[in-house]
Structure formats: C-alpha cells, structure tokens
Amino acid sequence: MIGGESTKVASGHPITSEAAVQIMEQGGNAFDAIIAAGLTAAVSEQALTSLGGGGFLLARTNTGKETLFDFFSDTPGKGLPNSDLEPHFFPVTIQFSGSDQDFNIGLGSVAVPGNLKGFLHVHSRLGKLPLHDIVQPAIHAAKSGVIVNNRQAQFMKLLYPIMTTTEAGKALFMPDGHYLDEGMVSMNNDLASFLEKLPDGAGDDFYRGAIAEIIAADMLKGGGLLTIEDLADYKVIERKPLCLSYRGKRIITNPPPSFGGTLIGATLQLLEQITTYALDWGSPRHMHGLAAILEEIDKHRNETVPDPAHAPSAWLNKAAARIKQFTRGTTHISVSDGLGNHASMTTSNGEGSGYLVPGTGIMLNNMMGEDDLHPDGFHASPPGMRVASMMSPSMLLGENGVEMVLGSGGSKRIRTAIPQVISNVIDFGHSIDQAVKLPRIHWDGSFLQVEPGYGKESIEFLRKSRPVNVWQDINVYFGGVHAIHNGFPAGDPRRGGDSRTGRQG
Numbered sequence: 001m002i003g004g005e006s007t008k009v010a011s012g013h014p015i016t017s018e019a020a021v022q023i024m025e026q027g028g029n030a031f032d033a034i035i036a037a038g039l040t041a042a043v044s045e046q047a048l049t050s051l052g053g054g055g056f057l058l059a060r061t062n063t064g065k066e067t068l069f070d071f072f073s074d075t076p077g078k079g080l081p082n083s084d085l086e087p088h089f090f091p092v093t094i095q096f097s098g099s100d101q102d103f104n105i106g107l108g109s110v111a112v113p114g115n116l117k118g119f120l121h122v123h124s125r126l127g128k129l130p131l132h133d134i135v136q137p138a139i140h141a142a143k144s145g146v147i148v149n150n151r152q153a154q155f156m157k158l159l160y161p162i163m164t165t166t167e168a169g170k171a172l173f174m175p176d177g178h179y180l181d182e183g184m185v186s187m188n189n190d191l192a193s194f195l196e197k198l199p200d201g202a203g204d205d206f207y208r209g210a211i212a213e214i215i216a217a218d219m220l221k222g223g224g225l226l227t228i229e230d231l232a233d234y235k236v237i238e239r240k241p242l243c244l245s246y247r248g249k250r251i252i253t254n255p256p257p258s259f260g261g262t263l264i265g266a267t268l269q270l271l272e273q274i275t276t277y278a279l280d281w282g283s284p285r286h287m288h289g290l291a292a293i294l295e296e297i298d299k300h301r302n303e304t305v306p307d308p309a310h311a312p313s314a315w316l317n318k319a320a321a322r323i324k325q326f327t328r329g330t331t332h333i334s335v336s337d338g339l340g341n342h343a344s345m346t347t348s349n350g351e352g353s354g355y356l357v358p359g360t361g362i363m364l365n366n367m368m369g370e371d372d373l374h375p376d377g378f379h380a381s382p383p384g385m386r387v388a389s390m391m392s393p394s395m396l397l398g399e400n401g402v403e404m405v406l407g408s409g410g411s412k413r414i415r416t417a418i419p420q421v422i423s424n425v426i427d428f429g430h431s432i433d434q435a436v437k438l439p440r441i442h443w444d445g446s447f448l449q450v451e452p453g454y455g456k457e458s459i460e461f462l463r464k465s466r467p468v469n470v471w472q473d474i475n476v477y478f479g480g481v482h483a484i485h486n487g488f489p490a491g492d493p494r495r496g497g498d499s500r501t502g503r504q505g
Helices: 014-025 030-044 115-126 136-144 150-158 167-173 189-200 202-208 210-222 228-233 260-274 284-299 313-325 411-426 432-437 456-463
Strands: 006-011 054-060 066-071 090-095 100-105 237-239 242-246 249-253 330-336 342-348 394-398 401-406 441-443 448-450 468-470 483-485 488-490 498-503
Touching: 006 014, 006 030, 006 483, 006 488, 014 030, 014 136, 014 330, 014 498, 030 054, 030 115, 030 136, 030 189, 030 330, 030 342, 054 115, 054 249, 054 394, 066 115, 115 202, 136 189, 189 202, 202 210, 202 228, 210 228, 242 260, 249 260, 260 284, 260 411, 284 411, 284 441, 284 448, 284 456, 330 401, 330 483, 342 394, 342 401, 401 411, 411 432, 411 441, 432 483, 432 488, 448 456, 456 468, 488 498
Parallel strands: 448 468
Antiparallel strands: 006 330, 006 498, 054 066, 054 342, 066 237, 090 100, 242 249, 249 394, 330 342, 394 401, 401 483, 441 448, 483 488
C-alpha cells in the first residue's frame, strides 16, 4: 500500500514534479499538490497541456471516498443558429517518426475549455492550502522561465505549424525570432500575470467576465463556435468511477460518457482470458495474443462502447475464442501524499488550436478538430454536450488499499498503453520502472505499430498474419504512462517522464 510519511510524484517534467513535492512539503495534501503541478505543467509542458484544455482527475481520499472529476470539454455553439454550427477549421499534419496523424486547428476547433475551472473546483472541494500558495510554483516558472529540455523540444518541433499559426503564437514561441528549441528559456509573462490574479477571481473572469467577452468576440469575428453562453454555463461534473477487476485486483478509472476507461476494461478482460497460461514477456505467443486483443478492441469498438464496463459477455467470449485460434498533446500526473490520499490526473490541450486568449498567455484547445473524439463526425452533437475522451486516470487496488496510481497521454494509444503497463506488472512481475519503459505495440486500424526492443522471432511471427511497422525509436506516439506502484514512482521517458519522492509537511 502507498502511504506513510513519504510523498510520491510521477509526471512529465521535473519542474511539474517539483511543484507537487514543494506543496506537500508545505503541508498540502495530494490534491493541493496535483493542482499545483497541473498549473505548472501549463508552463513546463506547454506543448501538451494548457489551462485552455480539458481533463479528468481521479481522487481517492484517506477515508476511502472515490470521485472522478470530469472537467473535459463541452461542445460549443450555444446561442448560435444551426446554420452556423459547422466546422470552421483547417487541417495540419503532425509527422511522428513512424506515422503521420492529421489534426484540425483554428477557432472552429475550440471546444469549451474545462481545465481552469476543474482545477479550481477540485481545490475548493479537497484542498487544504490557500489558492495563493498553490499558484506560486507556476507563477515562478512562468516569470523566471523554463529551460526547454530535449523531450519538450521534440514536442515543440512536432507542433511547429500549430504554435506559430498566429502572430501571438510567434511572439510567445519565437522569442527574438527563433523558435523554441532545446536549451532556450521559455517564459510566459502574460500567464504569470493571470495566475497572480487567480486567487482574486480571475477564474470567474475567464468564464463570466471581461476575458470571456474577449474570447467570445474573437470567436464571432474569426468563425469560431465558442460563445459567451458556453463559457458561463460550463460545469465540472463529479462522477462515480468505473470499477473493473483484473487478476483479483480492483481497478477504478474514467466512466462513460468517456470511452477510454471502458476500452481499457474490455482489453483487460480479454487479456485475463487468454493469459491464464504461463507466458514469457515478448515471446511470439505473448506478442500475437496482445496484438490480436488490440485488433479485436479496435474492430468491435462499437460493441464495447458506451458501456464496456459491462461489455456483452457473449462478445467477449467470442473475441477470446478468435484470439486463441490466432495463438494528442496530453500529459499525466500521479501523486500520493503521506496522509493516505491519492490523485491521478490527465489533462490535454489536444494539439492546441493556435489561438491564444489575449493578455493571458493561454492557448485554447482543438478538441472539436480531433477525429478520434468524434466517431460520429465533427459537430454531430448539439452544443453543451460533454465530449468523450480516451483519457483514463486510473488506480489499482488490492486487499490493503491503493497499489498503483497511473494514467497516460497519447490520444488513441492511451487505451493500449495503460493495459500493457498493468499487465507488465501483474502478469510478468516487472517493477513499475521496467513496466513503463518496456516497448509497446498499437493497432492503428491498418498496421500493427511496434516499438523497437522485441525479439526478431516475435516480429517475424507477427508479420505472418498482419502488416507490421517497426519503429526506429521508443516514441511519444505510444503514450506516456506516469505511475506509482507500491511506493515507487516512475515517469515515462517517452514524454519526458520524471519521478520524485519527498516528505509530508
């Protein structure tokens, strides 16, 4: 069980982790710490998250109360005539080293942002320290600047066409005319000023005041769908976590309407059925079974969603039989304090819309432009609907309480990364550090994408029955699982992972 006087943090950046540790050393709990880290990540991991994005926080208090805080994005367009509810965005192609993926950006790609309101809501419900203390690490990072490390430089390079699509973006991300690269200092004075005002009501201003009016005016002028009504009506939703089981362990994760948690649940149920026999990690048998599961989940996704927690047993049994025959910019933070509280939070800005809210240093999301979030088509849902997501902050519990806190970024790869890490620990006995770093696979609908590190025999076996693309490097494409297991934190190197331990203040 994670607990005692030590604190544990796993995140996507050393400065993000340090913010959480600092707050807990000052006497804050895990929820204070994770909100401080989330605010700081908007500076240190600006290619992956933003206060203008959306996310989820899974909380388990030291009294055993479990809550999933849903502050993901809503569909925009309240108050607009139906004729205006059409996408006004344009595509960009992000070139990963082994596979390209198209996204849409621009004002029409912006959904109602939830991160800022979500952070404030969770702090008001579960925090201990004053908000003034919680914002200090982020203010310091924004004012003093963050040295761009190698991993963040790679993310920035991927998103160059988005970050520089507007003059405001060029001013922020191309100081002195040079695009941010490794070793350069990234500062955000507008964001620092906004955060300084946050304890005095800047959050309300963002959703109902002068800032909201500026956003709405820019949207109206530029063909966006986000309105003043959308911002004023946005609410954080508290949900009962989805409860699953695996190998006698209890897993809690993100429930419907989001589909990441349910797809993870179906994946684990299939994995449990086909790996009841002894397997060697990375063997042809293991690889082929795992690949077949991922293919089944992708192919029969509509049979699993929207209630994969209770996925039809008939379908699961048929899928298991078939398998046996064949024998986006997102970041995550996991925190456990010394008081018995645990928090798992995944946030995202998508890839960013390119639009920066004037005077705030906050880029708004492009959630309306990601095809994997809108399987029925862009703008198919009416305004005010919560957008579904793959994000799945999760916890695994045993007889003595919480054993693992984890989650991942990675768009469609979230639902494949998390089960593989869980299986690596539970089925194969790997340490959490090993489990996170081991290579992964992902079925993209056409090819089995494979990270390097698997044996030649296994790769050749896979190629007998499906197209296989072996990557040249361990890559951000395959997610970023930042996790804590039995007191040991591990950050995923694919997304600049960092892990810290500290003492409870």
